[in-house]
Amino acid sequence: MTGTADFQPLDSGVVPRFAGPATFMRLPQARPDEVDIALVGIPFDGGTTNRTGTRHGPREIRNQSSMVRRVHHHSLASPFDKVRVGDCGDVPVNPLDAGVTLDWITSFYRQLHAGGARPLTAGGDHLISLPILRGISDGSPLGMIHFDAHSDTFDEFFGNRYNHAxxxxxxxxxxxxxxxxxVQIGLRGAISGASNFDYARDAGMRLIFIEEFMARGADDVMDEAxxxxxxxxxxxxxxxxxxxxAHAPGTGTPxxxxxxxxxxxxLVRRLAGLDIVGAxxxxVSPPLDPTGxxxxxxxxMLFELLCVMAEGMGRSGDTADIGNISAATTS
Ligand SMILES: [Mn+2]
Structure with missing residues (x-):
């Protein structure tokens, strides 16, 4: 069994951040059964209803993730010392066939889940969450905290029931x-009908619109969530x-x-301690994101998610002997 020392980002004092293979967070490439948290890309935007381009998301997120460093500046913890994390590549996709691609995604995550890894995925459009949830399901329904401007609970669009809405x-x-x-947090934007949120509300979901979030703030909202x-x-x-x-313009439905x-x-930091089985x-749509x-x-944000997933997943007796990290003294 390999330890976390084998799954560290490249040392930027040895390989500069602009060099080397563009893996997520400059981590080693790995098979899902070698890691505790699997970073996965799904370069698919066949569920997009308007402006496409998120198929290019995983590759550009990998590129920009060369700026991710080892230790979280606020918690002083390093997720790479708690769990084994690797770049498990991209899920196979067929850009011309959404139905086939959903099945391929489900199969990939079913295998990943069977091996014991927890997935942290970069899309892709939001339709990919559905086959991920299918793949990691153990038969009992999961909870979900969902950060989004949109509820993504439409019944259909253009007669199609499988798209990112x-x-x-x-x-x-x-x-x-x-x-x-x-719990959905951050909802906003004009809607096509006053009944757009009826399904979500009637189903019992908790919808937190942007007005409520801004009035209450992240801590109070996350206490409730x-x-x-x-x-x-x-x-x-x-x-x-x-x-x-203003901060993240490169997306199809701003x-x-x-x-x-x-x-x-x-918000994401306040997820720490929850039993997060995947995220x-x-x-992210690079063609709409000229500055990167x-x-x-x-x-x-992937790094922030990784930090809270790793929290509580620590591998006792298997800490990496790298650097002078004071993570043990912080929460
Ligand atoms: Mn969405």
Whole structure:
């Protein structure tokens, strides 16, 4: 059994950040059965209803993630010392066939889950969350904390039931999510009808619109979200469009009046201690992101998600002997 020392980012004092292979966070490439948390890309945007481009997300997030360093500046903990993390590559996709691709994604995650790894995925559009949830399901519905400008609980679009506006309605129908343990945070934007949120509300989901979030703040909102989620297994889905397009413009369906990047970090940090069985970061669209800022934001939020997933997954007696890290004294 290999330890965490074998799964560290490249040392930037040896290989500069602009050199070497563009893996997630400059980690080694790995098979899912070699790691505790598997970083996976899904370069697929066949569920996009308007402006495409998120198929290019994983590659550009890998590029921008070269700026991710080893230790979280606030907690002083390093996820790479707690768990084995590697870049497990991209899921095979067929850009011309969404149905086949959903099945391939499900198969990939079923195998990953059977091997014991927890997935942390970079999309891709938000439809990918559905086959991920299918793949990691043990038969009991999961809870979910969902950061997004949109509820993604439409029934259909253009007569199609599988697109990035519908994944969580399908997930509830399929018994993959327990709607009473789903919290959506950051909702906003004009809607096509006053009844758009009826399904989510009637199903028992907790919808926190941007006005409520701004009035209450991250800590208060997350106190409530944590109480709803409890200690049972939970998935986390982070759509980059929850962040204001002033900070993350490179996404297909931007909505002004969103949260700042600091508020996004504050929210995700308050996930620590939950039983997070998987997470994703979706909807980064590099063709709409000429400065790379959105991909950098996505890469940094992936690191924040990794930190809270690793929290509580520590491998006792198997800490990496690298650096002078004071993580043990911090929470
Ligand atoms: Mn979404």
């Amino acid at each position: 519908t994944p969580f309605r399908r997930a509830i129908e399929e018994g993959l999510l327990d709607p009473k343990r789903v 944590r109480a709803i989620i409890g200690t049972a297994p939970t998935y986390v889905s982070f759509d980059i469009d929850v962040i204001d397009p 909505e002004i009046g969103g949260i700042s990047t600091f508020q996004a970090q504050s 994703d970061l979706v909807e 800022l959105t991909a950098l934001t996505g890469a940094t």
